[in-house]
Amino acid sequence: MKFNEYPDQDMLAIEVANEIAGDLKTHLLHQDTVSFAVAGGTTPGLIFDDLCAADIDWDRVHVMATDERWVPQDNARSNAAMIRKRLLQNRAAAAQFLPFHVPGREPEDVLAELESRVVPELPLSVLLLGMGEDMHTASLFPGAAGIEAALAADAPPLAVMRPDSQPEARITLTARVLDAAIAKHLVIFGDAKREALEQAMALPPENAPVQAVLSEVSVHWAP
Numbered sequence: 506m507k508f509n510e511y512p513d514q515d516m517l518a519i520e521v522a523n524e525i526a527g528d529l530k531t532h533l534l535h536q537d538t539v540s541f542a543v544a545g546g547t548t549p550g551l552i553f554d555d556l557c558a559a560d561i562d563w564d565r566v567h568v569m570a571t572d573e574r575w576v577p578q579d580n581a582r583s584n585a586a587m588i589r590k591r592l593l594q595n596r597a598a599a600a601q602f603l604p605f606h607v608p609g610r611e612p613e614d615v616l617a618e619l620e621s622r623v624v625p626e627l628p629l630s631v632l633l634l635g636m637g638e639d640m641h642t643a644s645l646f647p648g649a650a651g652i653e654a655a656l657a658a659d660a661p662p663l664a665v666m667r668p669d670s671q672p673e674a675r676i677t678l679t680a681r682v683l684d685a686a687i688a689k690h691l692v693i694f695g696d697a698k699r700e701a702l703e704q705a706m707a708l709p710p711e712n713a714p715v716q717a718v719l720s721e722v723s724v725h726w727a728p
């Protein structure tokens with residue numbers, strides 16, 4: 506793990522957006538299309554605001570969320586809505602986006618269909634993760650029903666999680682898919698998350714799921 510510290514969130518956003526644009530460019534030199542999985546939540550917004558202006562072949566970039574809350578895209582909690590609003594703007598509007606939520610359906614019913622769209626994108630070329638203070642990443646929540654299976658080395662690419670702590674069901678890329686990404690970035694803000702990440706190293710992954718995706722990751726931290 507490489508730990509990068511920045512004086513503030515704006516500086517972090519500029520640097521991480523630059524690094525990710527570089528990662529995407531490098532992969533585009535060798536592949537016709539590249540896959541880019543991005544966290545939802547609030548953390549990536551500032552990075553997306555910078556990244557969406559990057560001068561790269563966005564029409565060859567396939568974007569997906571690392572995880573989705575099972576709500577329609579007009580709901581304020583939709584990760585797809587946030588990604589469309591903050592990342593798929595400016596030059597990045599040319600990117601192709603794979604939404605996970607299917608209106609009117611239960612996540613279990615569309616899992617196989619979604620997996621058939623995700624598998625051709627693997628391994629992920631570039632991954633941007635966030636983390637909660639409870640040490641969840643993507644929608645791999647500590648103690649959630651099915652977490653062991655979602656952390657297993659032979660897990661399917663996607664899993665449905667229904668964490669007690671969350672208001673809705675989630676669909677998430679599983680740990681082995683996240684961990685196998687070629688360029689990996691984890692962004693955390695604030696002392697509480699920094700301490701949580703330090704603690705996560707000493708805990709079993711089912712109690713600290715972020716631990717399962719940390720191999721060769723670049724961690725980016727700002728207060």
Ligand SMILES: O=C(O)[C@H](O)[C@@H](O)[C@H](O)[C@H](O)COP(=O)(O)O
Nearest residue numbers: 544545546547548635636642643
């Ligand atoms: O949909 C989600 O909630 C995420 O993808 C999740 O894993 C997120 O990255 C963390 O919960 C951090 O969330 P914040 O960035 O909002 O602190």
